[in-house]
Amino acid sequence: MLRIGKLTDYGLVVLNQLALAAAVKQSTDDISQATGLTVATVRKVMKAIVDAGLVIAQRGSKGGYRIARAPAQISVLDVVQAFEGPISLTECSADDNQCEITESCSLSSNWTGINDLLLQVLGNITLDDIRNPDVQESLHHQIVDQLQRIQLVNL
Amino acid sequence: MLRIGKLTDYGLVVLNQLALAAAVKQSTDDISQATGLTVATVRKVMKAIVDAGLVIAQRGSKGGYRIARAPAQISVLDVVQAFEGPISLTECSADDNQCEITESCSLSSNWTGINDLLLQVLGNITLDDIRNPDVQESLHHQIVDQLQRIQLVNL
DNA sequence: TTTAATCAATACCAAACTGGTATCGATTGC
DNA sequence: GCAATCGATACCAGTTTGGTATTGATTAAA
Numbered sequence: 001m002l003r004i005g006k007l008t009d010y011g012l013v014v015l016n017q018l019a020l021a022a023a024v025k026q027s028t029d030d031i032s033q034a035t036g037l038t039v040a041t042v043r044k045v046m047k048a049i050v051d052a053g054l055v056i057a058q059r060g061s062k063g064g065y066r067i068a069r070a071p072a073q074i075s076v077l078d079v080v081q082a083f084e085g086p087i088s089l090t091e092c093s094a095d096d097n098q099c100e101i102t103e104s105c106s107l108s109s110n111w112t113g114i115n116d117l118l119l120q121v122l123g124n125i126t127l128d129d130i131r132n133p134d135v136q137e138s139l140h141h142q143i144v145d146q147l148q149r150i151q152l153v154n155l
Numbered sequence: 156m157l158r159i160g161k162l163t164d165y166g167l168v169v170l171n172q173l174a175l176a177a178a179v180k181q182s183t184d185d186i187s188q189a190t191g192l193t194v195a196t197v198r199k200v201m202k203a204i205v206d207a208g209l210v211i212a213q214r215g216s217k218g219g220y221r222i223a224r225a226p227a228q229i230s231v232l233d234v235v236q237a238f239e240g241p242i243s244l245t246e247c248s249a250d251d252n253q254c255e256i257t258e259s260c261s262l263s264s265n266w267t268g269i270n271d272l273l274l275q276v277l278g279n280i281t282l283d284d285i286r287n288p289d290v291q292e293s294l295h296h297q298i299v300d301q302l303q304r305i306q307l308v309n310l
Numbered sequence: 311t312t313t314a315a316t317c318a319a320t321a322c323c324a325a326a327c328t329g330g331t332a333t334c335g336a337t338t339g340c
Numbered sequence: 341g342c343a344a345t346c347g348a349t350a351c352c353a354g355t356t357t358g359g360t361a362t363t364g365a366t367t368a369a370a
Contacts, residue, residue, distance in 0.1 A: 002235065002242050004157055006358065009245050009266070027316065040360050047318075060367020061315040076269070080157060089159045111164070114231070117276060125269065161329065182345065195331050202347075215338020216344040 008083040010037060010045045015079065016131050018055060018067040025064030052082035071131060077122035087122075089115045163238040165192060165200045170234065171286050173210060173222040180219030207237035226286060232277035242277075244270045 017034050018026060028046065032039045046065060049055045056068045067074075081087060090111045172189050173181060183201065187194045201220060204210045211223045222229075236242065245266045 002157070002159060002239050002244070004244050005356090006245075029316090038359080041358085043317080044359080050317090057317060058367085059315095059317045059365075061313090062368055063316045063366085065317090084157050087157050089157070090161075090164050111159075114277070114280065118273065121272060121276075122269070160327095184345090193330080196329085198346080199330080205346090212346060213338085214336075214344095214346045216342090217339055218337085218345045220346090 004080060005083060007045060007048065008080055010035075010041065011049055011079050011083055012076070012127070012130065013037070014042065014045050015049065015054065015067065015071075015074065015127055018065060019071045019127065019131060022067050022070075025058060025062075025066050027064040030064070048082045049079070052078065054078060054082060071128040072126050074127040075123050076125045076127070076130065077119060079127070080122060087115065087119060089118070159235060160238060162200060162203065163235055165190075165196065166204055166234050166238055167231075167282070167285065168192070169197065169200050170204065170209065170222065170226075170229065170282055173220060174226045174282065174286060177222050177225075180213060180217075180221050182219040185219070203237045204234070207233065209233060209237060225283070227281050227283040229282040230278045231280045231282070231285065232274060234282070235277060242270065242274060244273070 013035050014031055014037075017031055026034075028039055028042050031037070031046075032042045035042070037045070046055065046057070050057050050065070054068055054074055055065050057063070057065050077087075168190050169186055169192075172186055181189075183194055183197050186192070186201075187197045190197070192200070201210065201212070205212045205220070209223055209229055210220050212218070212220050232242075
């Protein structure tokens with residue numbers, strides 16, 4: 001249904017939690033308690049965002065996690081890609097392009113364009129935007145402004 | 156991975172085929188041969204777009220399908236929704252909102268905003284835009300123009 | 311150096327979804 | 341009545357997803 005997975009959503013929740021105390025390290029247990037997610041689920045979430053470089057982990061006693069960059073430097077696209085891999089609305093626009101009906105399907109390039117547009121939108125919304133409720137009003141304007149500046153090559 | 160199902164893609168291909176000869180009725184076999192899709196798959200595709208009112212079916216001998224509106228009156232959003240139901244990126248933004256961690260998850264409204272933006276984008280790209288390769292150049296401008304006029308309530 | 315705390319890697323499972331196909335019934339024109 | 345055509349449904353295998361558990365590696369500190 002054109003939806004993103006729950007884990008991606010959890011990822012955003014966790015990053016939000018880490019951003020609340022960017023300086024201190026928070027353990028899996030800390031995050032679990034703060035967010036209401038189970039420990040096991042938190043572990044799974046952490047793997048994705050650590051691998052993506054959005055969070056820095058320290059092992060061992062007194063270890064924990066801390067956010068790798070300022071929330072304004074982390075886009076929703078970063079988070080989505082951390083969990084769902086490279087975004088491609090259709091297989092046509094995926095890297096390993098293998099459409100069997102390509103002759104009759106000259107529409108793939110257009111999907112690619114829509115895909116690019118979506119990337120631009122998600123890439124221009126930062127974790128900071130999404131965290132702060134006060135920013136919601138101006139966020140709309142930000143997005144529209146950004147879109148004006150977009151240079152879509154293949155649309 | 157935030158992707159649209161193959162059936163949705165097929166739907167666009169089939170609608171394109173129907174638009175090529177908007178006046179004449181085309182049977183399942185006709186469409187199958189023209190698109191390269193199997194008859195069984197075409198049947199499944201037709202059900203969705205007929206139910207959505209995008210295509211008109213006539214049963215019985217000499218029956219067939221014809222497109223219900225001009226291609227310029229059919230948006231990509233229409234097609235996507237015909238196959239994937241109402242679009243909601245997260246369960247938070249779905250109608251039956253039942254997020255278990257709502258207290259710690261104040262982000263839902265923002266997902267809703269992104270969701271709305273996506274709806275606007277897809278709703279403003281028509282089948283006509285996507286069919287005609289010559290329009291691709293101006294399509295980009297169209298979208299940006301449309302986005303400028305968007306009034307996003309909850310973003 | 312031992313220990314306890316903590317992250318890392320992997321594996322597992324059930325449920326849901328997806329793509330693809332088949333079957334039988336209902337309509338309609340000739 | 342018959343042949344052509346759409347409609348509804350059901351089925352199945354493969355994949356994905358959400359959720360959980362297990363075992364191993366690392367580190368700080370006693």
